[in-house]
Amino acid sequence: MTAIGTARPADATALRAAFAVFAVAGLVGALFRFVVAYGWSVGLDPVNVRHAHSHLMYFGWATPALFVLLGMRAVGGGSRPVPARLLAWTLGLAVVTGLAFLPWGYEPAQFGPARVPVTIILSTLCMVTWYAWVAWYRSARRSLVDATLRPLVDAAAAFLALSTLGAWSVVAMVPFGGAGDTLKLAFAHFFLQVFSEGWFTLGLLTLAWSRLPDRVRVPGWALAAAGLGILVGFLLSLPSTALPLGGRVLARIAGVSHGVGIVALAWTWWRSAPASARSSWGLPVLLLAAKGATQVLAVGLPGPWWADMATVRVLYLHLLLLGFVSLGIAAETLSGAWLRMFQAVCLSVVASLVPFTALWPFAPPGMAAFEAAAWISVLPPLVAAAALVGGRVRAV
Numbered sequence: 001m002t003a004i005g006t007a008r009p010a011d012a013t014a015l016r017a018a019f020a021v022f023a024v025a026g027l028v029g030a031l032f033r034f035v036v037a038y039g040w041s042v043g044l045d046p047v048n049v050r051h052a053h054s055h056l057m058y059f060g061w062a063t064p065a066l067f068v069l070l071g072m073r074a075v076g077g078g079s080r081p082v083p084a085r086l087l088a089w090t091l092g093l094a095v096v097t098g099l100a101f102l103p104w105g106y107e108p109a110q111f112g113p114a115r116v117p118v119t120i121i122l123s124t125l126c127m128v129t130w131y132a133w134v135a136w137y138r139s140a141r142r143s144l145v146d147a148t149l150r151p152l153v154d155a156a157a158a159f160l161a162l163s164t165l166g167a168w169s170v171v172a173m174v175p176f177g178g179a180g181d182t183l184k185l186a187f188a189h190f191f192l193q194v195f196s197e198g199w200f201t202l203g204l205l206t207l208a209w210s211r212l213p214d215r216v217r218v219p220g221w222a223l224a225a226a227g228l229g230i231l232v233g234f235l236l237s238l239p240s241t242a243l244p245l246g247g248r249v250l251a252r253i254a255g256v257s258h259g260v261g262i263v264a265l266a267w268t269w270w271r272s273a274p275a276s277a278r279s280s281w282g283l284p285v286l287l288l289a290a291k292g293a294t295q296v297l298a299v300g301l302p303g304p305w306w307a308d309m310a311t312v313r314v315l316y317l318h319l320l321l322l323g324f325v326s327l328g329i330a331a332e333t334l335s336g337a338w339l340r341m342f343q344a345v346c347l348s349v350v351a352s353l354v355p356f357t358a359l360w361p362f363a364p365p366g367m368a369a370f371e372a373a374a375w376i377s378v379l380p381p382l383v384a385a386a387a388l389v390g391g392r393v394r395a396v
């Protein structure tokens with residue numbers, strides 16, 4: 001096994017804080033579901049609620065948890081810890097940013113005569129903390145990162161830095177207003193794709209790999225195939241009308257390449273994993289493989305264009321973000337019955353989304369399904385909060 005460090009007090013606090021953010025972000029997501037199911041009017045634009053949820057989850061849950069866990073598992077077994085101040089800034093800014101989306105969304109806030117783009121300013125400050133982590137990683141990688149893990153963690157860190165190009169480009173387009181909307185959409189999807197499929201997925205795979213016996217090499221071709229798809233696959237999220245035929249073919253090839261690479265990485269892990277690793281990581285890795293296979297089928301076979309399947313996209317995203325990313329973090333921080341309970345409730349949320357997609361083979365669901373989905377969505381934040389209060393969140 002590669003070196004595995006124990007949590008310093010600052011790491012343990014940051015992991016618990018990330019769990020608290022997960023609970024809040026999950027409740028914000030659940031609020032969206034109650035608004036849809038019961039028509040609640042909470043005085044907030046549902047689009048802003050969705051943005052608050054996704055930003056809290058991305059910036060305040062998965063990113064700081066990965067900062068800490070990669071520091072402990074991949075970078076010299078924690079011998080060169082991530083600076084505590086960096087963790088505090090990452091979490092603090094993420095919480096303020098996520099909550100600021102509730103009243104303002106992407107609209108500028110009115111302070112007297114001034115219109116201030118609060119959430120854009122805060123989001124760009126969050127990116128500064130990511131650069132600081134990448135700089136910290138760069139300074140430690142040569143001497144401290146196990147050679148087996150290096151391709152994965154190098155790629156994850158590179159994708160984190162690269163994703164911000166998309167975000168900066170969106171900001172640079174703001175003065176152009178409505179002009180260049182398609183380009184703005186392309187930059188936004190580049191950011192989302194590279195951040196979630198590059199940084200999160202490869203970062204989490206690094207943690208899973210750190211549980212394998214020594215010298216299980218990461219298959220280079222699979223990482224390259226996935227990497228190509230991660231970089232180009234954002235084209236799949238643009239409306240089909242925005243791309244010429246050549247662009248649509250390229251996007252489909254990238255999607256298939258991405259899916260094949262991910263399935264091959266998951267398979268290599270599975271073949272080599274000892275029973276102890278499979279008991280915690282087996283489920284998230286299986287869900288990752290399912291995501292990769294879905295992707296190959298959905299974009300490789302002739303059929304509807306990916307961006308036109310909005311409900312399937314929400315299901316796919318949660319299969320990745322809840323099924324792999326969040327359960328992967330849980331595999332490193334929860335154990336025993338708490339891990340099983342967290343897995344069960346997260347899977348229930350993913351399953352509750354199926355009836356709203358074109359994959360549902362029966363009659364379209366009635367209001368009861370929306371109401372059930374709303375109530376189920378409260379469970380993961382409640383289990384996370386209970387684990388936190390019960391002192392069950394610790395690096396395992």
Ligand code: HEM
Binds near residue numbers: 058317
């Ligand atoms: C804790 C359980 C979760 C619940 C109850 C939940 C709920 C929701 C809901 C209701 C939506 C809006 C869906 C729609 O527009 O129809 C949503 C969207 C989204 N969620 Fe979650 N979610 C959860 C976990 C997560 C996690 C762990 C992440 C990321 C790490 C995440 C990231 C996102 C993103 C990025 C979107 C926006 C999708 C889009 O582009 O439309 N969610 N979620």
